Amino acid sequence: MKSIKIYVLLLAGVLxxxxxxxxxxxxxxSLQLNYSIAQPLGSLKDYANKTSFRGWKAGFLYNFNDQFSxxxxxxxxxxxxxxxxxxxxGKDGAISAVQQRTLQTIPIMLAAQYAFTKPESxxxxxxxxxxxxxxxxxxxxxxxxxxxxxSWQFMATPELGINVPFGKYxxxxxxxxxQYNYSPYKMGDITNFNTVQANIGVKIHVR
Amino acid sequence: MKRLWILMGFSLxxxxxxxxxxxxPLNNLTQEESRIYITNYDKNANFTTYKTFSIVDSxxxxxxxGDHQKALTSYDQKLIATVTKSFxxxxxxxxxxxxxPDLAVNLSRIDNTYSSVIIGGxxxxxxxPGYWDLGYWGYPxxxxxxxPYYGVFSYNERAVSIDLLDLKNATPKAGGQNQITTIWNAxxxxxxxxxxxxxxxxxxxxxxxSPYLSATGTK
Numbered sequence: 001m002k003s004i005k006i007y008v009l010l011l012a013g014v015l016x017x018x019x020x021x022x023x024x025x026x027x028x029x030s031l032q033l034n035y036s037i038a039q040p041l042g043s044l045k046d047y048a049n050k051t052s053f054r055g056w057k058a059g060f061l062y063n064f065n066d067q068f069s070x071x072x073x074x075x076x077x078x079x080x081x082x083x084x085x086x087x088x089x090g091k092d093g094a095i096s097a098v099q100q101r102t103l104q105t106i107p108i109m110l111a112a113q114y115a116f117t118k119p120e121s122x123x124x125x126x127x128x129x130x131x132x133x134x135x136x137x138x139x140x141x142x143x144x145x146x147x148x149x150x151s152w153q154f155m156a157t158p159e160l161g162i163n164v165p166f167g168k169y170x171x172x173x174x175x176x177x178x179q180y181n182y183s184p185y186k187m188g189d190i191t192n193f194n195t196v197q198a199n200i201g202v203k204i205h206v207r
Numbered sequence: 208m209k210r211l212w213i214l215m216g217f218s219l220x221x222x223x224x225x226x227x228x229x230x231x232p233l234n235n236l237t238q239e240e241s242r243i244y245i246t247n248y249d250k251n252a253n254f255t256t257y258k259t260f261s262i263v264d265s266x267x268x269x270x271x272x273g274d275h276q277k278a279l280t281s282y283d284q285k286l287i288a289t290v291t292k293s294f295x296x297x298x299x300x301x302x303x304x305x306x307x308p309d310l311a312v313n314l315s316r317i318d319n320t321y322s323s324v325i326i327g328g329x330x331x332x333x334x335x336p337g338y339w340d341l342g343y344w345g346y347p348x349x350x351x352x353x354x355p356y357y358g359v360f361s362y363n364e365r366a367v368s369i370d371l372l373d374l375k376n377a378t379p380k381a382g383g384q385n386q387i388t389t390i391w392n393a394x395x396x397x398x399x400x401x402x403x404x405x406x407x408x409x410x411x412x413x414x415x416x417s418p419y420l421s422a423t424g425t426k
Contacts, residue, residue: 054229054230078229078230080229080230080232082232082235085240087415087416090247092247092248092249092250093245093246093247093248093392093416093417094245094246094416094417095243095244095245095246096243096244096245096412096413096416097243097244098236098240098241100232100235100236102229102230102232104229139232141232141233141236142243143236143240143241143242143243143396143397144233144236144241144242144397144398145243145396145397146232
């Protein structure tokens with residue numbers, strides 16, 4: 001929670017400094033829609049090791065000037081692994097089961113971005129930082145029987161990407177970025193939530 | 208041209224979004240994969256101290272709908288035969304229940320229609336009408352004791368339970384409640400547990416994961 005507070009203060013600072021600057025070639029408000037692929041790392045990889053091709057991310061950003069923008073985004077990612085029948089020892093016995101391990105995350109995060117080049121560039125690289133909360137839906141299936149848990153967790157996500165306008169002053173841009181997601185999520189054998197995520201999509205300046 | 212780009216971009220992303228729903232675990236299971244085999248045992252029991260066993264002559268069908276019975280279908284006959292052979296393979300000798308066996312084996316099929324009930328562990332059905340009365344084993348009026356096993360799953364369909372009773376140490380307590388301890392329990396749960404063709408593999412599985420269950424020492 002403390003990190004969120006610091007983050008909100010930082011955002012307010014950016015707002016204050018840059019509120020006056022308005023020399024822009026595109027409308028300041030943009031929408032962004034991405035398709036996401038994520039690779040689990042660390043203990044999450046031990047839980048469900050498969051790269052997830054089931055994800056998306058959507059949000060909006062407001063440009064305070066040519067370089068700085070801030071906004072909000074939501075996403076979705078589904079992690080899954082099926083483990084063949086095995087015997088899992090317990091305290092007073094054992095369970096033989098085929099396990100299906102699933103984890104779905106829905107992050108809702110504040111975003112801030114800094115663009116390295118001017119808006120008329122052919123390629124606009126940027127860095128971003130996202131922080132917020134993520135809904136974690138954990139379901140471990142033992143055969144057809146499920147053991148589940150739902151919770152909200154803090155999540156922080158640095159991001160590195162490029163925007164490629166479809167023309168010099170086009171409001172439509174191709175977007176590609178990679179992000180690292182971290183959450184201090186603990187559930188079963190998961191001690192931390194760590195993923196590397198690649199996103200491709202479009203960013204459209206609407207007004 | 209610009210419009211076209213927007214359209215193409217959006218349709219691409221929309222298609223990606225639509226195809227990215229979750230992987231549905233329940234649609235990704237065969238009958239065999241849906242089943243789980245749970246075994247629990249009393250850690251204080253020394254399974255080599257028992258030499259003889261006896262087994263029930265039919266299978267109790269326990270339901271929460273009040274139509275309980277003892278049944279002896281072809282499934283039940285095969286279940287009795289397979290469990291008997293498995294205990295014999297582990298070094299125990301089958302005797303008649305009148306010959307004071309060290310161990311007794313109860314077989315039950317559970318057919319409850321709860322949708323979601325959190326269960327504290329196996330043995331909870333021991334109080335249900337239809338479960339084996341200890342009078343069957345020559346201990347009328349005695350109660351069952353199930354050690355506090357851990358329970359993981361809620362319960363919503365058919366199951367098979369095998370309970371191993373310690374008759375050898377059934378010494379009456381003065382003035383207290385007489386109890387027979389269940390020292391081993393196996394539960395078969397999931398799709399097809401009441402299908403005769405699955406008995407061999409299910410029973411093999413529960414014995415494989417219980418290596419301590421032997422008259423001659425751990426397998």
